[in-house]
Amino acid sequence: MDEQRERDFRGPLPVPADGAARHGPPWWMPAEGTRRRLPWPTTLALTVFVQIGSGFAGHAQPDRAALGPFARVLLLLATAVLLLRHRYPVTVVYAAAGLTLVYLAAGYPYGPVLLTVAVGCFAAVVAGHRRAAWGAVGALWAGHLLLAHWLYRWLPPGDDGAGRWSEEIVVAVWVVAIAAVSELGRVRREQWVKERAERARAAERRADEERLRMARELHDVLAHSISVINVQAGMGLALLDSDPEQARTALTTIKAASKEALGEVRQVLDTLRAPGEAPRAPAPGLDRLPELVEQAGSAGLTVDVTTQGAPAKLPPGTDLAAFRIVQEALTNVVRHSGSRHARVLVRHEKAALVLRVDDDGPATGADAGGSGNGLAGMRERAAALGGTIEAGPRQDGGFRVTAVLPLAAGRDSTARTAPREDQ
Template identity: 70%
Template structure:
């Protein structure tokens, strides 16, 4: 059965999904270097802020250091980095890449499924920044500082909204990727189950028919071994031919397991092999009369195989379960349906017939897979009847049963 490989997706998807798991301390180190160097460069243009000192450097390092724990404790790290950022701003130090640590912490919270916690941390930082810039600035350094200009507040608000929009986009895409993975896994399991069912059905139909013929002929051979050696020889010849054919068909089914997707070495059986099927039934002591109504047409491979297997299984059930040694097959070629009818006159035998008891279920599965139906049951005048109706036009996405 062919395994479908999962599409790796675009490179940026792999980076987003692995951000922090494979990067880990490397991404935290990158943020630390960016915060130290970027803030030092930005401080040169902000003469009104408190100059960078050792405490400022420690705060700029503390945020990236907390990022090392963001995958184990994403919510706590998001709020902790937000608190460190607020302390840095309250101390009056220059603006710069100090917000990068906070953005990474919130990003980790979002992708780990803590969306509300990330929004809460952003709201707290934004509210704290407003309070510092428009109310607490008189009690905080630098001395003589005035209220923050609203243009800067609007810029920071726009930056926060943009970051949140990116987080939401990433969250939506991750949810889509997760659903796609689940759907692909479910589809792969469904294909595997269908393939296992198909192979089990093929093996059942091949072995049930052939072993039924072998069982009957073995009984004939044993009964006539002393009194009619020539008839016993013919029975053994039939056993040899039936077993050879069964081995060939089983080998063909097993080849599909060893080489998935490869073309079969022999064509799948169809209604063109009906005369051969009748010969095998005759070898098992069953006389079969056939009739046809309507104009015969060529069938799609899947429909042709299903029709052959349904007839094969119906005749096998007659050999196993019916006391009648005569059966009748009628092929009805309707405008858009092929009707297969198999009758025997019964009565049912009381002797155990062996087998798995899955014959009728297998026929229903084959017909149902093609959009058809199976009716099976006793006839009013005695005996048993199986009627299968399958559409002549394949249903969409039809595969060989």
């Protein structure tokens, strides 16, 4: 992309909908911009569930110690730390595992308290701290093995025996289940982040393409009219004293050219202001070629137009590109050529539209006030349709611009590339 054009059209542009609303984050992930908020609702619900569920678990395990105030405090702390699971996932998962281990060491019944470790592990894995999460779960498992098979003699309730090794299989299954669910959550989060990044890149590409299209449209619209105005202004100044009537004609031409330029610029800018509205005026095409010839004539350039082949209805994108290419080529003749005569060939072939603009030269070598983006803009228009532009001096001293625009590509890409020109 041309650097100057990028600087001139860097302003914000409306970006088409990219489907972000249909592809939001997973339900368990905080919404964008709320990642640092404390998850009060889910933590409160988990606290109530753990407190009530542990009571039922105590009734089902009469051999374990009865739930007292100390047990309730441990359960409350184990769920309360989960408030910080999005901010400090590593600290939270280790705290939940430690509080759960203290709860079990005190002889209280197994039950929903283990869910606090599962939630903490899930948050840590999803946040990318897999090693810390598995370390916390592994430490809890190792601590439970010590409690159930060695330290039980010195811990409450005091009359229980060593745990059965078959129970450890249940614990192992619980750990594997936590691992599987956590890893699935991590994969889902990574997929969502990747999709969001791809949508953002696609939106940025569309904005760049739209910015480039606007730059090209404004360049093509203004370059031709300003060139005519420049030539006529110079002619008017030269004839102001010697031939006032001819100077008046030049000023009339300037007025008409400036009015047309303002109208076309308004069309392009309306596209920025209301990108979702339907076009209210057709985009220019080769049917306006006589207007270009007339405008070139007012700038002192004689243009001969030759048409070969059977004219066919062109796709809108191809028709607009053809018009702009011929317009820019004639503008360059007015600006840079010493010749006052140009020839335009429009050849309709079966699979392509061929445009050729010749002038007899020589180049003036003078600074015509242009931006130097004319040929680049023509090549971009042709490339957008899968076509080519060849431009360069002829052996006889003139200059030739040849454009080949494939018709099939123009039909296939009309919806993508044909710019709208609203009025």
